[in-house]
Amino acid sequence: METASFRDHITTVTEDGKERKWLYPKLIKGELYKYRKYFSGVLLVLLFAGPFVKINGEQLILFNIIERKFAFFGVVFSPHDFYLFVLAMLIFVVFIVLFTVVFGRVWCGWACPQTIFMEMVFRRIERWIEGDVQKQKRLDASPLTLEKFWRKTAKHTLFVLISFLISNVFLAYITGSDALFKIISEPVSVHVTGFIAIWLFTGVFYLVFARMRELVCIVACPYGRLQGVLLDNKSMVVAYDYSRGEPRGKRKRNQDILGLSDGMGTGDCVDCDLCVQVCPTGIDIRNGTQLECINCTLCIDACDMVMGKIKRPKRLIGFMSEDQIQCHTSSFSPGKRLYSYSAVLLVMIAVMGVLLARRTDIEGTALRAGGTLYQLRDDGTVSNLYNAELINKTNHPLTFQIVPAEKGTTIQLITPESKLDKGESIKITFFIIRSQKAIKEYKSDIELNVLSGGILLDKMETTFIAPPNF
Secondary structure, eight states: OOOOGGGTSOTTBOTTSOSBOOOOOOOOOOHHHHHHHHHHHHHHHHHHHTTTOEETTEESEEEETTTTEEEETTEEEOGGGHHHHHHHHHHHHHHHHHHHHHHTTHHHHHTOHHHHHIIIIIHHHHHHHHOSHHHHHHHHHSOOOHHHHHHHHHHHHHHHHHHHHHHHHHHHHHHOHHHHHHHHHSOGGGOHHHHHHHHHHHHHHHHIIIIITHHIIIIIOTHHHHHHHHOOTTOOEEEEOHHHHOSOOOOOTTOOTTOOTTSOOOOSOOOOOHHHHTOTTOOOGGGOOOTTOOOOOHHHHHHHHHHHHTTOOSOSEEEEOHHHHHHTOOSOOOOHHHHHHHHHHHHHHHHHHHHHHHOOSEEEEEEEOTTOOOEEOTTSEEEEEEEEEEEEOSSSOEEOEEEESSTTEEEEESSOOOEEOTTOEEEEEEEEEEEGGGOOSSEEEEEEEEEETTEEEEEEEEEEEOOOOO
């Protein structure tokens, strides 16, 4: 590479960093774009349906940080399941690392909500109202006219409305869809905080999709910088096959690769710059892997179209590794890091599966009441006072019963509770009573079973103290 000036500054600002370069990416509806459009449609349906589809009375996905309640596919998780949340986040991080090592930044171009909304919703509205790239440029450069006024007003009005819709859906993931319906249907004075939150998020989403756009991916998102650490020569990324494309030069249709009239050899790249014109972040993929590249594959479709016109093989730009380019091979060869990350991920998933399988509907904790000793009774028994807390992790009420696992041990409830509403936690105080004749040591372990309908839901372990009987 003769110059690497493209690495000194991002493509969307001037070299001195004082002025924004507004991008007008072309749209070429190639084969990969069609696949991406269908995939984005499925993800948009899932994204909008997530808060409103319910399983077992709970919404499909819920991140209620305020009430510390989380739900995934109808299963409710409470703060006591925080270890599961931490492990799930670690699994997600390792999966992203593994996915990036193999496929680069495909997540950003194909599955990231920012890209899906920007490319499949907002840019399509922009093209529908303002026209193609050339018409958009002329409209922006022209003075304010009636046509420019109504087109810009119509576009930004739709942008605000869609941002408002996204804001409501986003809030439904946090507060729950039932709470969102209350905010919408009841007077504003009753839900001032929720009303402010909706419009605050609306403003943020409008700013992101109307003004910041690619700067979110380039400046705000740390993933682009992370991929520089994770990628290696075996990673499959959107890349330019320089061994086939260089040196660049104009070609005629059906012209042999070494058949130029001046006797100089040339590669397949005709230097049309179409790959640059379609890029939503404004880079030239022929300069190599760059942090701005989101692997959206638009440059692949553009280059394939040109190669088709000049009767040359497709995928001059395509998914390939550096080793494939250098070795002129089409086979993918995984590296050692792929096996290492895969092993770690499988172990973590296995641990997560075991923990989920052992997760109970009720979680209980029993401790001896602080500052108390044993109580000797007139009937020859000894008792200890306990405080227990029970949490219902299900989305339906449960009746329960606490039963000692050891024969000859009884429980005397002080607070006779036997029912737990969904997501509820209660505290119970009770005595555990044992015969003094059966006690052989001062401190012993004791186990309590929590039953519901005769089914064992949880076990609580605690200690019992009493003077030994010798």
